[in-house]
Amino acid sequence: MRPPLPSLQLAERVCTGERRAIARMLSRAEAGSDEAREALDLIYRRAGNAHVVGITGVPGSGKSTLVAKLAAAVLKSGRKIGIIAVDPSSPFSGGSILGDRIRMGEVSGDPSVFVRSMATRGALGGLARGTLEAVDILDAAGYDMIFIETVGVGQDEVDVVRAAHTTVVVSAPGLGDDIQAIKAGILEIADVHAVSKGDKPEADKTVSDLKSMLGLGLPAAGLRRAVPVVKICSPREEGIGELLAEIDAHRDYLVSSGEYEPRRQAIRERRMLKAAEHVLHEEFERHREGRMAGLLAALADASISPQTAARQLLAHIGMEVRE
Amino acid sequence: MRPPLPSLQLAERVCTGERRAIARMLSRAEAGSDEAREALDLIYRRAGNAHVVGITGVPGSGKSTLVAKLAAAVLKSGRKIGIIAVDPSSPFSGGSILGDRIRMGEVSGDPSVFVRSMATRGALGGLARGTLEAVDILDAAGYDMIFIETVGVGQDEVDVVRAAHTTVVVSAPGLGDDIQAIKAGILEIADVHAVSKGDKPEADKTVSDLKSMLGLGLPAAGLRRAVPVVKICSPREEGIGELLAEIDAHRDYLVSSGEYEPRRQAIRERRMLKAAEHVLHEEFERHREGRMAGLLAALADASISPQTAARQLLAHIGMEVRE
Numbered sequence: 001m002r003p004p005l006p007s008l009q010l011a012e013r014v015c016t017g018e019r020r021a022i023a024r025m026l027s028r029a030e031a032g033s034d035e036a037r038e039a040l041d042l043i044y045r046r047a048g049n050a051h052v053v054g055i056t057g058v059p060g061s062g063k064s065t066l067v068a069k070l071a072a073a074v075l076k077s078g079r080k081i082g083i084i085a086v087d088p089s090s091p092f093s094g095g096s097i098l099g100d101r102i103r104m105g106e107v108s109g110d111p112s113v114f115v116r117s118m119a120t121r122g123a124l125g126g127l128a129r130g131t132l133e134a135v136d137i138l139d140a141a142g143y144d145m146i147f148i149e150t151v152g153v154g155q156d157e158v159d160v161v162r163a164a165h166t167t168v169v170v171s172a173p174g175l176g177d178d179i180q181a182i183k184a185g186i187l188e189i190a191d192v193h194a195v196s197k198g199d200k201p202e203a204d205k206t207v208s209d210l211k212s213m214l215g216l217g218l219p220a221a222g223l224r225r226a227v228p229v230v231k232i233c234s235p236r237e238e239g240i241g242e243l244l245a246e247i248d249a250h251r252d253y254l255v256s257s258g259e260y261e262p263r264r265q266a267i268r269e270r271r272m273l274k275a276a277e278h279v280l281h282e283e284f285e286r287h288r289e290g291r292m293a294g295l296l297a298a299l300a301d302a303s304i305s306p307q308t309a310a311r312q313l314l315a316h317i318g319m320e321v322r323e
Numbered sequence: 324m325r326p327p328l329p330s331l332q333l334a335e336r337v338c339t340g341e342r343r344a345i346a347r348m349l350s351r352a353e354a355g356s357d358e359a360r361e362a363l364d365l366i367y368r369r370a371g372n373a374h375v376v377g378i379t380g381v382p383g384s385g386k387s388t389l390v391a392k393l394a395a396a397v398l399k400s401g402r403k404i405g406i407i408a409v410d411p412s413s414p415f416s417g418g419s420i421l422g423d424r425i426r427m428g429e430v431s432g433d434p435s436v437f438v439r440s441m442a443t444r445g446a447l448g449g450l451a452r453g454t455l456e457a458v459d460i461l462d463a464a465g466y467d468m469i470f471i472e473t474v475g476v477g478q479d480e481v482d483v484v485r486a487a488h489t490t491v492v493v494s495a496p497g498l499g500d501d502i503q504a505i506k507a508g509i510l511e512i513a514d515v516h517a518v519s520k521g522d523k524p525e526a527d528k529t530v531s532d533l534k535s536m537l538g539l540g541l542p543a544a545g546l547r548r549a550v551p552v553v554k555i556c557s558p559r560e561e562g563i564g565e566l567l568a569e570i571d572a573h574r575d576y577l578v579s580s581g582e583y584e585p586r587r588q589a590i591r592e593r594r595m596l597k598a599a600e601h602v603l604h605e606e607f608e609r610h611r612e613g614r615m616a617g618l619l620a621a622l623a624d625a626s627i628s629p630q631t632a633a634r635q636l637l638a639h640i641g642m643e644v645r646e
Binding site: 037040041044045047048129132265268269271272273274275276277278279280281284296299300302303304305306307308309310311313314315316317318319320321322 | 594638
């Protein structure tokens with residue numbers, strides 16, 4: 001057996017677009033190994049050209065079908081497309097989802113497409129970190145547009161969606177009394193709204209409900225751009241081209257309005273803060289029985305408050321990370 | 324005008340149960356002023372005797388009426404009761420909610436009752452921190468039982484509820500197709516379930532749905548105690564005594580099973596980690612234009628990754644908090 005390729009070498013191959021290298025680097029990123037950190041730093045520096053599009057909607061909203069059709073439209077436009085599917089609540093693990101996607105046929109077998117399913121659970125912020133590193137990898141590997149597909153609930157999920165340049169929120173008519181984006185609290189993060197199942201008679205009501213709500217609430221939030229609402233019927237391929245045009249238009253808008261760079265910097269800052277929180281928890285757990293034991297004992301006999309303990313913890317970890 | 328009382332002196336008065344001192348200390352805690360930190364540390368060390376009960380349920384579940392009736396039952400049992408109402412989504416600010424409560428009559432005017440409404444918004448973890456410090460204050464002031472009333476959605480809200488010794492989840496029949504605790508993802512944090520509006524014919528179905536779901540899912544989660552489901556009709560005062568008995572029984576169970584101390588320590592650790600995250604964000608924002616400027620510039624030109632930046636940030640802040 002040959003020894004595994006050093007991560008830095010693997011990273012160089014990722015940047016040439018080699019599929020096997022991409023797949024292996026994605027696995028290392030998902031595992032969150034320390035050894036991959038330097039390689040991911042290199043990849044991060046090479047990334048930054050892709051248009052990252054978050055696509056979110058509750059289960060049953062027709063989001064996955066829409067993603068497949070939309071990916072096909074991106075391909076037709078001559079661009080390479082990466083898809084990262086995040087669904088930690090799905091009973092199917094990564095493999096099965098990937099299988100489903102490949103069976104979908106629509107976008108499989110084409111070298112200009114890369115599909116990856118993320119199933120990381122557990123650790124705080126682990127899902128978000130792994131997913132965003134996967135975006136970096138596909139970005140550095142030369143994919144022009146990257147979809148992050150996710151159900152729009154939970155803190156980690158919201159973190160993922162907020163790391164996209166353009167966010168599409170998919171709502172389906174008849175899934176409940178209200179528009180699902182409101183329930184999930186993601187109405188305000190949509191740059192483009194898609195209403196799926198456009199062949200249903202109720203779809204028009206969902207579209208007009210969304211439009212009136214957007215007209216009502218969002219100007220107050222300081223929005224400088226009207227959020228489009230696109231009606232889709234994926235099986236009939238209706239609205240797909242229009243939706244892609246709106247996604248492209250949103251990036252053009254970001255660039256021409258001067259909002260693109262501030263948005264990217266805000267994303268980088270959020271990623272940094274999330275990563276710092278992750279290190280905080282990780283280092284605390286790692287040294288629980290060692291360096292943190294005194295702190296924990298003081299906490300247990302209530303001789304220090306959680307606020308004071310927090311500052312001591314940060315002082316400890318500050319030293320830790322410098323070592 | 325006299326100068327404001329130093330916080331440490333105020334804290335001493337809080338520990339004697341003086342109402343005006345409690346109210347002023349609560350305001351200082353809610354404002355999150357640095358100056359109050361030492362005083363809150365003193366209060367924290369004097370606290371630890373109260374039974375902290377989280378009561379959560381979606382708007383419309385009848386939670387507020389239930390809290391008022393339950394508080395009256397605690398009073399009748401000869402105990403002092405503190406109530407902290409958290410509802411950041413409410414259009415009424417702190418004052419109005421408090422006003423409503425006082426108008427409710429049920430528990431007002433009695434020196435053995437203290438009601439406080441928290442309306443802190445904005446800063447990450449600010450709501451949770453302020454609320455838990457308010458619990459410490461009422462605890463140190465000698466209140467035997469403290470209710471934290473909150474709508475059970477949002478990360479901050481969940482953090483608050485997880486800081487209680489006993490959590491009551493209130494569901495109402497007919498608010499939707501499903502049990503609201505599932506929608507909110509808080510089914511698993513309930514120590515006691517209350518089904519309100521017990522006079523409605525659908526209430527029995529909600530009770531049996533909850534019971535079958537509890538029977539189905541929770542043994543797998545390693546639960547060592549059957550979670551009781553109590554049907555309530557607050558206007559008719561039905562089920563209130565039984566609910567209080569179940570809340571008391573839960574604390575007895577925690578103590579006799581040996582789970583009380585580990586649960587309290589877990590709460591302290593979570594509070595410490597949350598406080599550390601808060602300091603992290605605060606220090607970052609505070610030094611954004613100063614010490615963090617170099618880090619932000621490196622992040623902006625993508626010469627370092629968010630992961631690497633995170634470790635540098637922690638190193639900076641570790642030094643900061645030691646100064």
